Amino acid sequence: MATAISSRKSYFRFEGQGQHFLCWVCSTAHTKYSRRAACVNISYLCTIQKPITLIYIKPYQKLFVCMAAYFLLALSYRVVKATESNALSEAARVESYISALYNRLDFREYDRLSYTVFNKAVKGYINLKNAGKLNNAKEILTVCDFNQPSTFERMWIIDLAEKKILFNTFVAHGSGTGEDCATQFSNKENSHQSSLGFYVTTETYDGEHGLSLRLQGMDQGFNDAAFKRDIVVHGAEYVCDNYICDNQRLGRSWGCPAVPVALAEPIINTIKDGTCLFVYYPDVKYLKTAFWLNKKVVALPDYNLYGDLIPTEINRPRFRTIQYIHNGRVDSSKRVRIN
Numbered sequence: 001m002a003t004a005i006s007s008r009k010s011y012f013r014f015e016g017q018g019q020h021f022l023c024w025v026c027s028t029a030h031t032k033y034s035r036r037a038a039c040v041n042i043s044y045l046c047t048i049q050k051p052i053t054l055i056y057i058k059p060y061q062k063l064f065v066c067m068a069a070y071f072l073l074a075l076s077y078r079v080v081k082a083t084e085s086n087a088l089s090e091a092a093r094v095e096s097y098i099s100a101l102y103n104r105l106d107f108r109e110y111d112r113l114s115y116t117v118f119n120k121a122v123k124g125y126i127n128l129k130n131a132g133k134l135n136n137a138k139e140i141l142t143v144c145d146f147n148q149p150s151t152f153e154r155m156w157i158i159d160l161a162e163k164k165i166l167f168n169t170f171v172a173h174g175s176g177t178g179e180d181c182a183t184q185f186s187n188k189e190n191s192h193q194s195s196l197g198f199y200v201t202t203e204t205y206d207g208e209h210g211l212s213l214r215l216q217g218m219d220q221g222f223n224d225a226a227f228k229r230d231i232v233v234h235g236a237e238y239v240c241d242n243y244i245c246d247n248q249r250l251g252r253s254w255g256c257p258a259v260p261v262a263l264a265e266p267i268i269n270t271i272k273d274g275t276c277l278f279v280y281y282p283d284v285k286y287l288k289t290a291f292w293l294n295k296k297v298v299a300l301p302d303y304n305l306y307g308d309l310i311p312t313e314i315n316r317p318r319f320r321t322i323q324y325i326h327n328g329r330v331d332s333s334k335r336v337r338i339n
Contacts, residue, residue, distance in 0.1 A: 110153075111168055143156045144257055149181050157270060176193035187225045194257070195222060196283055197222040198278050239258050239260045
C-alpha cells in the first residue's frame with residue numbers, strides 16, 4: 001500500500017487513490033530523535049484506512065507557502081484595522097452631529113439640559129426615526145431627566161428641526177419611585193413606579209385628569225407595559241410651585257409623567273401623534289442593555305446644523321458682572337441681565 005522512498009533525504013511518499021494527506025519531514029533531520037518522530041508519523045499514517053499520499057515539499061516551495069501565509073495574515077490584519085477605523089470615524093461623526101445640534105439650542109431663557117442626557121436622548125430618537133417608529137412631520141423630542149430632584153424643572157420639549165426649546169417645566173414621577181428624588185423604577189402593573197426609556201406618543205383622550213396622552217413604551221423589559229398600565233401624560237394640581245413650597249417636593253403620580261395643569265393642554269397638543277419621549281435615569285442595567293439607546297446609528301437627519309451657527313451668540317451667558325473700581329480697587333459689583 002505504501003512505499004518509503006529515500007529515507008536519507010528524509011521524505012516519504014504514500015501513494016493511493018482518494019484522500020491525500022500532506023506531511024513535511026525536514027530534509028536535514030538525521031538525529032535519532034528526528035528519525036524516531038518520522039517513524040511514529042509513518043506508523044500513524046499506516047493505521048489510516050483510506051489510501052493516502054505523503055508528499056515531500058522542497059525548500060523553495062516551503063518559502064513560497066510561508067510567504068503566501070504571511071501575505072494573507074497581513075491582508076486580514078489590514079482589513080480588520082480598516083473596519084475598526086471606519087467604525088470609529090462613524091461614531092465620531094455621530095458625536096459631532098449631536099454636539100453641533102446641542103450647541104444650536106438656545107438655553108438662555110431655560111435651565112440647561114445635561115449634554116450627557118441630551119446625547120442619549122438624541123441617539124434613541126434617531127434610531128426610532130430611522131426605524132419608522134416616529135411621525136416624520138413632527139421633529140419633537142421630549143426629555144424627562146429623573147436624575148434631578150422633582151423641585152427642578154426637569155422636562156424639556158425640543159423642536160429639533162427648528163433648534164428651539166418649546167417647554168421647560170416640572171414633571172412628576174411615580175409615588176413608588178421615590179420622594180423628592182427618583183430612585184426606583186419598574187415596568188410592573190400596580191407598582192406606582194415610573195418606567196425608564198423611550199416612548200412614542202399616541203392618541204389623546206379625556207379622562208379623570210382632563211385631556212391626557214397615551215404612551216407606547218418601546219424598551220422591552222423596561223417600559224413596554226406602559227400602555228397596559230395606563231401610563232399617560234396628564235395635568236395634575238400637585239405639579240406646581242405652591243405644592244413644592246408646602247411639601248419641599250413635587251407631588252407624585254401613579255407612574256405617569258404628570259405636568260402642570262396650566263401647561264397640560266399645550267404640551268399634549270405639541271407632542272401627540274407619534275413623537276418621542278425619553279425618561280432618563282443613570283440605571284446601569286438600562287444604559288448597558290436598552291435596545292434603542294445602544295443600537296448603531298446608521299443615518300443622521302439633515303437639520304442644517306452648520307449653515308449659520310454662531311456659537312458665541314447662541315451660548316452667551318444670561319448675566320454680565322459689572323465692577324465699580326475706586327482708587328484702583330473694586331468698590332462693588334453687580335450682575336446685570338443681558339437682553
